[in-house]
Amino acid sequence: MQRPYNFSAGPAAIPEDVLQQAASEMLDWRGSGMSVMEMSHRGKEFISICEKAEADFRQLLAVPQNFHILFMQGGGLAENAIVPLNLSQGGAVDFVVTGSWSQKSTKEAAKFCNAAVAATDEAQGFTHIPDPASWKLRGDARYVHICSNETINGVEFQQLPDLASLGCQAPLVIDFSSHVASRSVDWSRVGLAFGGAQKNLGPAGLTLVVVRDDLLGHAMAMCPSAFNYRLVADNQSMYNTPPTWGIYIAGLTFEWILRQQEGAASGVAALEARNTAKAELLYQAIDGSQLYENRVARDCRSRMNVPFFLKDESRNQAFLDGAKARGLLQLKGHKSVGGMRASIYNAMPLAGVQALVDYMQSFEKQG
Amino acid sequence: MQRPYNFSAGPAAIPEDVLQQAASEMLDWRGSGMSVMEMSHRGKEFISICEKAEADFRQLLAVPQNFHILFMQGGGLAENAIVPLNLSQGGAVDFVVTGSWSQKSTKEAAKFCNAAVAATDEAQGFTHIPDPASWKLRGDARYVHICSNETINGVEFQQLPDLASLGCQAPLVIDFSSHVASRSVDWSRVGLAFGGAQKNLGPAGLTLVVVRDDLLGHAMAMCPSAFNYRLVADNQSMYNTPPTWGIYIAGLTFEWILRQQEGAASGVAALEARNTAKAELLYQAIDGSQLYENRVARDCRSRMNVPFFLKDESRNQAFLDGAKARGLLQLKGHKSVGGMRASIYNAMPLAGVQALVDYMQSFEKQG
Structure with missing residues (x-):
C-alpha cells in the first residue's frame, strides 16, 4: 500500500525505512531482549546507539573535531533561553530577524541579556533577508543570532553570513531546526547551531546542539544544570537521562541519510x-x-x-x-x-x- | 518466546502489550496514514491522543480538577531547577533529604532560592525517613520538597507527610518519578508532583507535572518560557512542541494500567x-x-x-x-x-x- 505524502511542518514525515526498522526492533533490539525504550542509558547497548548516532551525524555534516554534538531536550523554544544562559554572560547579543522564529528568539533572550535587533525584514512581511552589509552589529556583542531557515515564513539563508568579513569577531549562532541535514554547513562561519529534531532528524523531544569548544564554560549562574552545555558535553549528553528513543530514531535517520x-x-x-x-x-x-x-x-x-x-x-x-x-x-x-x-x-x-x-x-x- | 525480565532502574521495562501495539501502529496510526511520530502536534489526531492520555492519567490517580496535568521535557533533573523557578519567588524552600535525589534537588534549588535542609538521614546512610515531627520547617517557606521514592537508595514514603498537621501552611512538592502510578496519591497533602516518565510511565524524555491551580503564575522573571508552568498549562502542554512519542507511549501505558x-x-x-x-x-x-x-x-x-x-x-x-x-x-x-x-x-x-x-x-x- 502506498503511504500518503505528509507535508507537516513538524513533527514531520520520517523515512519509511526508519519506521519499518523501528517497528521490527520494538520488542527486541538486536538480540538484547529489550526495546530501546527499556534500556538503561548507561548500559553498553544504549551507549553504542548514542555513540554511533553522534559519529554518523559528525560524518554526514562534516562537523569538525573542535565542535561538540549534544543531545538535549526542550526543542528550539527552550534553546531560545538556553543559548543566552550559556553564551551571553548577560551582555549584548545581536539578532537578525527574518521571521517568526528569530522574532521569538529575540524576545526570549531579552530576559537574560541585552538583546538588540541588528536587522529586520518585518516591514516587508518577512519576504527578504536584509543584506549583511546593512546589519548593525555591536562591537561588544557576545554572539549574533540568525534563524537560518524560517519554518513559518519560508525564508532561508542560501549561504551563511561571514561575520569576520563584516568586521565582527562574535560567534554566529544559527537556529537550523528546519533545514538541518538538508544541505551542507560551513562550520568555519558558525559558533553554535541548534535544532529540534522533529523536522529532518526524528521525533519531537530531541534537540541537537553543535557547539564550538571555546564557547563552553561561560554559563550564567542562573542556568539550570540540565541545560548547561559544559555539563552536558562533559557527560556525553547523559548528565540527565537523555531522550533515548529520539536519539535511536535520529540515529536510524542518520544511517538512512548516509545511504542516500x-x-x-x-x-x-x-x-x-x-x-x-x-x-x-x-x-x-x-x-x-x-x-x-x-x-x-x-x-x-x-x-x-x-x-x-x-x-x-x-x-x-x-x-x-x-x-x-x-x-x-x-x-x-x-x-x-x-x-x-x-x-x-x-x-x-x-x-x-x-x-x-x-x-x-x-x-x-x-x- | 519468553522475553527476559528487565530490572533496570530507568529507562525501564514497558508492558509487552504496549510495545506490541506501538509496533503494530508504527506506519499507520488507526487509518491516519501516519506514524504518531509524524503527526503535527496541532492536528486533530495527536490532540486526541494527548487529551485521552491526560484524562486517563487523571482517572487512574484520581487527580482533582483543581490540578493541572502537564507534559514537559527535561526529566527530574531539569525539574530540580524548574520547580524553584516557578514556585520559590527566590524565597525560602525547605528540603527533606532521604537520598541522592533529594540531595541533588537541594543543591540545584540553591541557585534560585534560599534552600535549607529541614531534615536529613545522611548520617545513617539514607536508610530511614526522619520523623516529620522533627523536621525544621520555616514559617516563610514557599514550599517543602521531598522525594517520595528514592530510586538509588530504595527509601519510600509509605504515606505522605501531612504538613498542615505539623503547623506548616506551605505546599508539599513531591518528586514521584520512580513510583508514580504504583500506588494511590493523597492529593489533599500535595501542591505539586513531578516525575520523569522513564520508570513507570513510558520512555525517557517525557516529564509529568501535576500542579495545583493556585501555584501557577508565580514564576521568576528568569524562568525560561518553555518551562513556565502557567504558559505550559494555558497552552495544554503545547507552548512548545511536546515530546509526542513519549505522550503516546505513556497514554498506551495508562490504558494498560486501567485494564489491570x-x-x-x-x-x-x-x-x-x-x-x-x-x-x-x-x-x-x-x-x-x-x-x-x-x-x-x-x-x-x-x-x-x-x-x-x-x-x-x-x-x-x-x-x-x-x-x-x-x-x-x-x-x-x-x-x-x-x-x-x-x-x-x-x-x-x-x-x-x-x-x-x-x-x-x-x-x-x-x-
Whole structure:
C-alpha cells in the first residue's frame, strides 16, 4: 500500500525505512531482549546507539573535531533561553530577524541579556533577508543570532553570513531546526547551531546542539544544570537521562541519510541535490500558475518550507479537502500566516512533490 | 518466546502489550496514514491522543480538577531547577533529604532560592525517613520538597507527610518519578508532583507535572518560557512542541494500567496490591538469606527499587553473569552505592520477581 505524502511542518514525515526498522526492533533490539525504550542509558547497548548516532551525524555534516554534538531536550523554544544562559554572560547579543522564529528568539533572550535587533525584514512581511552589509552589529556583542531557515515564513539563508568579513569577531549562532541535514554547513562561519529534531532528524523531544569548544564554560549562574552545555558535553549528553528513543530514531535517520545516492553524490550532498530539485519543481508550479502565489524573494526562498496562497481564498478548504482525498496531508498554513504550506523535508521524495504539483494543477483547472 | 525480565532502574521495562501495539501502529496510526511520530502536534489526531492520555492519567490517580496535568521535557533533573523557578519567588524552600535525589534537588534549588535542609538521614546512610515531627520547617517557606521514592537508595514514603498537621501552611512538592502510578496519591497533602516518565510511565524524555491551580503564575522573571508552568498549562502542554512519542507511549501505558485487575481491585489499586506482593516476596528472600542484605529500615523500604548487597562482594560479577544467562537483566547497583538493585516497577510481573528469587536462592546454595 502506498503511504500518503505528509507535508507537516513538524513533527514531520520520517523515512519509511526508519519506521519499518523501528517497528521490527520494538520488542527486541538486536538480540538484547529489550526495546530501546527499556534500556538503561548507561548500559553498553544504549551507549553504542548514542555513540554511533553522534559519529554518523559528525560524518554526514562534516562537523569538525573542535565542535561538540549534544543531545538535549526542550526543542528550539527552550534553546531560545538556553543559548543566552550559556553564551551571553548577560551582555549584548545581536539578532537578525527574518521571521517568526528569530522574532521569538529575540524576545526570549531579552530576559537574560541585552538583546538588540541588528536587522529586520518585518516591514516587508518577512519576504527578504536584509543584506549583511546593512546589519548593525555591536562591537561588544557576545554572539549574533540568525534563524537560518524560517519554518513559518519560508525564508532561508542560501549561504551563511561571514561575520569576520563584516568586521565582527562574535560567534554566529544559527537556529537550523528546519533545514538541518538538508544541505551542507560551513562550520568555519558558525559558533553554535541548534535544532529540534522533529523536522529532518526524528521525533519531537530531541534537540541537537553543535557547539564550538571555546564557547563552553561561560554559563550564567542562573542556568539550570540540565541545560548547561559544559555539563552536558562533559557527560556525553547523559548528565540527565537523555531522550533515548529520539536519539535511536535520529540515529536510524542518520544511517538512512548516509545511504542516500543521487548520481555521484551521497549522503547530505545527495539530499541537497534532491531537495533543490524538489523545491524548483514546486516553486515553478506556483510561479507559473494564476491561482497560487509565494511572496518570498527568489534569492531566499526556503527549500524546506514552501508557504503559498490561493489568490481566491474562498477555495482554501476545498483545496485542503481534495488534497487529503488524494493522500496529500497536512498542507494547511501556519495559523499566524494563513494559506497553505508544503514542508518538503528530507523524507519527502520527489514523487511526493510531483503528486502535489499534479494535484495543484488539476485543482486550478477545475476553477 | 519468553522475553527476559528487565530490572533496570530507568529507562525501564514497558508492558509487552504496549510495545506490541506501538509496533503494530508504527506506519499507520488507526487509518491516519501516519506514524504518531509524524503527526503535527496541532492536528486533530495527536490532540486526541494527548487529551485521552491526560484524562486517563487523571482517572487512574484520581487527580482533582483543581490540578493541572502537564507534559514537559527535561526529566527530574531539569525539574530540580524548574520547580524553584516557578514556585520559590527566590524565597525560602525547605528540603527533606532521604537520598541522592533529594540531595541533588537541594543543591540545584540553591541557585534560585534560599534552600535549607529541614531534615536529613545522611548520617545513617539514607536508610530511614526522619520523623516529620522533627523536621525544621520555616514559617516563610514557599514550599517543602521531598522525594517520595528514592530510586538509588530504595527509601519510600509509605504515606505522605501531612504538613498542615505539623503547623506548616506551605505546599508539599513531591518528586514521584520512580513510583508514580504504583500506588494511590493523597492529593489533599500535595501542591505539586513531578516525575520523569522513564520508570513507570513510558520512555525517557517525557516529564509529568501535576500542579495545583493556585501555584501557577508565580514564576521568576528568569524562568525560561518553555518551562513556565502557567504558559505550559494555558497552552495544554503545547507552548512548545511536546515530546509526542513519549505522550503516546505513556497514554498506551495508562490504558494498560486501567485494564489491570487483581481480585476485586482494578487500575492503580490492582497494581498497588501486585507491587506489595512483589516487594514482600523479594524482601523476605533477602532477609531470610545468609548471603544477601538490604540495609533500609523496614518501615520505609521501597516497593519499586530494592537495593541489596552480597555479603561476599567478590561474587558480584558471578551473580550478575549468572543472572544474565537466566534472562534477568540490569541488576547492577547504582555506581554511587554499589551492590545490586532490582527495580520492580509496574511492568514487572510477579513471575519476574519469583524468577529472581529462585535464582538468588540457587546462587546462594552454589556457595
